[in-house]
Amino acid sequence: xxxxxxxxxxxxxxxxxxxxxxxxxxxxxxxxxxxxxxxxxxxxxxxxxxxxxxxxxxxxxxxxxxxxxxxxxxxxxxxxxxxxxxxxxxxxxxxxxxxxxxxxxxxxxxxxxxxxxxxxxxxxxxxxxxxxxxxxxxxxxxxxxxxxxxxxxxxxxxxxxxxxxxxxxxxxxxxxxxxxxxxxxxxxxxxxxxxxxxxxxxxxxxxxxxxxxxxxxxxxxxxxxxxxxxxxxxxxxxxxxxxxxxxxxxxxxxxxxxxxxxxxxxxxxxxxxxxxxxxxxxxxxxxxxxxxxxxxxxxxxxx
DNA sequence: GCCCAGGAAGGGG
DNA sequence: CCCCTTCATGGG
Numbered sequence: 001x002x003x004x005x006x007x008x009x010x011x012x013x014x015x016x017x018x019x020x021x022x023x024x025x026x027x028x029x030x031x032x033x034x035x036x037x038x039x040x041x042x043x044x045x046x047x048x049x050x051x052x053x054x055x056x057x058x059x060x061x062x063x064x065x066x067x068x069x070x071x072x073x074x075x076x077x078x079x080x081x082x083x084x085x086x087x088x089x090x091x092x093x094x095x096x097x098x099x100x101x102x103x104x105x106x107x108x109x110x111x112x113x114x115x116x117x118x119x120x121x122x123x124x125x126x127x128x129x130x131x132x133x134x135x136x137x138x139x140x141x142x143x144x145x146x147x148x149x150x151x152x153x154x155x156x157x158x159x160x161x162x163x164x165x166x167x168x169x170x171x172x173x174x175x176x177x178x179x180x181x182x183x184x185x186x187x188x189x190x191x192x193x194x195x196x197x198x199x200x201x202x203x204x205x206x207x208x209x210x211x212x213x214x215x216x217x218x219x220x221x222x223x224x225x226x227x228x229x230x231x232x233x234x235x236x237x238x239x240x241x242x243x244x245x246x247x248x249x250x251x252x253x254x255x256x257x258x259x260x261x262x263x264x265x266x267x268x269x270x271x272x273x274x275x276x277x278x279x280x281x282x283x284x285x286x287x288x289x290x291x292x293x294x295x296x297x298x299x300x301x302x303x
Numbered sequence: 304g305c306c307c308a309g310g311a312a313g314g315g316g
Numbered sequence: 317c318c319c320c321t322t323c324a325t326g327g328g
Binding site: 136141190191299 | 309
């Protein structure tokens with residue numbers, strides 16, 4: 001086991017608990033088993049853990065990573081050097097102060113940024129992110145998370161680390177080999193065939209979420225909708241939380257409420273036009289950061 | 304029982 | 317192109 005600590009003074013504002021528990025990623029778990037339940041002060045000091053697949057340009061092999069925040073540093077334990085992995089997954093390489101500085105001065109955004117100071121977007125592994133958000137349709141965040149844990153435990157590889165057994169998220173091949181009925185047994189409901197068929201598309205090489213790298217934003221969104229169970233909204237989530245399109249603004253129920261209550265002139269009818277309008281309102285380049293803060297803030301009861 | 308949850312697919316107009 | 321219905325499931 002390797003261990004270490006990342007000092008955050010050179011990283012800028014960072015808050016681990018809100019980053020991992022705000023409903024952007026469903027691929028982490030909290031060691032105490034109380035994910036989404038007890039929230040605590042800055043950082044949280046809870047241990048979070050995940051099994052990370054090989055990441056292009058970051059890590060060649062699968063890794064188990066545990067991390068917690070204690071004041072202004074991240075303590076980690078891992079099968080390997082976790083610094084590049086955590087930097088990648090938790091976007092420690094973002095200049096958050098500069099991003100906030102580039103954001104328009106809107107009262108709702110100010111309140112959300114102030115409430116969750118230090119929350120970052122994530123860079124989830126693409127396949128896990130794609131499946132997570134296919135499962136997200138008409139579902140609460142705690143259940144989406146539970147589905148991903150269940151798929152990992154049932155269909156993913158077992159990985160031993162530090163005297164415990166962890167479960168990697170299934171590969172496209174592992175999910176493609178399951179039947180719709182086996183997925184329904186995990187309470188995926190009508191999402192079961194979507195997950196199975198999308199996994200098959202990836203496993204067979206028919207399409208690849210990572211293929212959107214370098215595409216223009218709206219072309220990338222259009223590309224992702226070829227996957228079964230992926231419409232404009234889920235495509236935007238995958239673009240934002242995995243594939244580096246920080247301008248993506250997923251139009252979920254919460255952000256649509258925000259548009260109706262705060263920015264009604266941005267409601268342009270269709271998804272593409274409304275998305276374009278709210279993206280401009282939120283400053284364009286980093287509009288997805290603003291969206292994610294607003295989503296978490298409103299869902300937690302803010303107004 | 305009723306309603307809702309980070310929506311999407313399939314059909315018809 | 318837009319509008320409508322249907323699709324599981326668990327928790328309040």
